[in-house]
Amino acid sequence: DTVLTQSPVLAVSPGERVSISCRASEGVSSYLHWYQQKPRQQPKLLIYEASNLAAGVPARFSGSGSGTDFTLTIDPVEADDTATYFCQQSWNEPRTFGSGTKLEIK
Amino acid sequence: QVKLLQSGAAVVKPGASVKMSCKASGYTFTDYWVSWVMQSHGKSLEWIGEIYPDGGATNFNEKFKGKATMTVDKSTSTAYMEFSRMTSEDSAIYYCARRGYYPGFAYWGQGTLVTVSS
Numbered sequence: 001d002t003v004l005t006q007s008p009v010l011a012v013s014p015g016e017r018v019s020i021s022c023r024a025s026e027g028v029s030s031y032l033h034w035y036q037q038k039p040r041q042q043p044k045l046l047i048y049e050a051s052n053l054a055a056g057v058p059a060r061f062s063g064s065g066s067g068t069d070f071t072l073t074i075d076p077v078e079a080d081d082t083a084t085y086f087c088q089q090s091w092n093e094p095r096t097f098g099s100g101t102k103l104e105i106k
Numbered sequence: 107q108v109k110l111l112q113s114g115a116a117v118v119k120p121g122a123s124v125k126m127s128c129k130a131s132g133y134t135f136t137d138y139w140v141s142w143v144m145q146s147h148g149k150s151l152e153w154i155g156e157i158y159p160d161g162g163a164t165n166f167n168e169k170f171k172g173k174a175t176m177t178v179d180k181s182t183s184t185a186y187m188e189f190s191r192m193t194s195e196d197s198a199i200y201y202c203a204r205r206g207y208y209p210g211f212a213y214w215g216q217g218t219l220v221t222v223s224s
């Protein structure tokens with residue numbers, strides 16, 4: 001299975017820029033998607049196909065990368081962005097998710 | 107608008123099976139694959155598999171073959187997943203999800219919490 005590796009925790013202050021990384025154990029082309037999950041809620045799609053903003057998602061969120069290295073950027077960070085962020089690939093079967101990066105706002 | 111409404115929480119005994127539902131509305135049920143995703147407490151997400159309502163074709167994560175059974179009822183626009191031989195490791199929140207007009211799961215149910223306890 002394709003393993004997606006993410007840093008477990010990041011802490012930033014409001015107004016700063018944060019980059020969350022996702023590294024794939026094998027190539028996934030651009031079929032890498034990002035989700036935000038807040039406590040007791042279902043995941044919410046933020047970015048699809050590495051760099052495309054999903055409907056209704058603020059332009060503060062952006063994505064980049066292809067192949068094995070991907071980045072989700074939030075600029076500027078707001079207090080409400082406190083959440084866990086997951087990457088997910090749909091290029092190889094089975095579809096897999098990263099372990100998640102918990103974003104803490106100082 | 108697209109909605110996926112899942113059945114309520116369940117408590118099941120070890121070794122038993124559980125069947126949960128996902129009722130779709132706001133779109134043509136037979137046009138999109140419905141996926142099932144598992145999230146164990148405090149952990150990441152695992153894709154279990156998917157079913158295409160028009161015909162019932164399925165794709166499974168090998169890990170869950172023989173463990174999960176997916177079905178649909180087109181008359182009620184409802185997808186079902188049955189998980190068998192439950193163990194404590196199967197205690198989790200189970201989500202149904204659907205892609206949008208693009209890859210990625212744009213729509214999620216609210217989740218069904220399943221607790222395995224004797």
